[in-house]
């Protein structure tokens with residue numbers, strides 16, 4: 001049903017002469033959807049257009065049965081955590097949510113209950129009287145999720161949320177996103193492949209404004225089957241390997257270097273490995289942008 005989906009048709013976006021999105025066709029359903037791409041691929045542009053904070057040049061978008069032109073209705077249905085989320089540093093956590101809730105015209109009676117509920121959910125109840133400037137980076141991101149969900153939207157859009165977080169906070173944040181995606185659409189935009197692997201069943205890969213891949217993570221990984229190898233070598237041999245293959249990982253141990261790489265043809269003196277999403281992403285990006293094409 002279109003009430004549960006975001007449907008994007010022939011979407012184009014120009015900034016002056018620069019085309020940031022090229023004829024995007026995409027359908028996003030309930031659950032976590034990962035939007036992956038290099039810096040400048042067009043992720044933020046797409047996120048902001050869906051969140052109705054940026055206009056598009058041509059095409060059409062339907063957000064849970066509402067046309068994108070109906071900005072007021074769209075905003076009621078969307079919670080957005082931008083890449084550069086910031087709020088008055090001298091405000092306290094609870095106070096800031098009260099302030100944002102008032103701006104969203106949530107009645108005071110409902111608002112206090114929602115704030116308590118959201119602070120529990122994002123694990124910030126003990127910090128509710130702390131000033132925002134005293135929060136850690138991870139806490140600030142979690143507060144960002146609380147503010148984005150305060151008006152109970154059907155869709156949550158999160159742009160590059162884990163940059164700069166320590167490993168424990170990153171895992172905690174990812175788990176929070178997975179939890180909130182059980183009853184809504186969550187779009188996670190990132191260039192960190194590990195964030196996607198841990199949370200998303202479906203992904204889209206953007207490159208220079210074009211959607212290169214749209215489908216299941218497992219199907220993408222399948223494409224790199226029998227193409228990922230591991231070899232133990234020494235530092236002198238490294239430049240030769242780098243010239244010959246696409247390197248996806250390197251681990252130094254004393255004089256030895258263990259190199260993980262992609263090869264389309266059989267490499268008899270290296271060990272074949274099970275691909276992970278990072279290998280598959282590198283393989284797919286390389287194939288589809290080198291002009292050789294990839295079997296789909």
Ligand SMILES: Nc1ncnc2c1ncn2[C@@H]1O[C@H](COP(=O)(O)OP(=O)(O)OP(=O)(O)O)[C@@H](O)[C@H]1O
Pocket residue numbers: 015018019020037038039040041042043044045046191
């Ligand atoms: N306001 C703007 N004016 C002109 N060009 C822009 C503007 N905003 C973005 N662009 C360009 O559009 C392209 C897509 O940018 P966008 O920020 O959407 O990419 P991104 O995938 O989110 O990158 P990042 O991961 O670095 O945030 C880039 O080439 C960028 O330079």
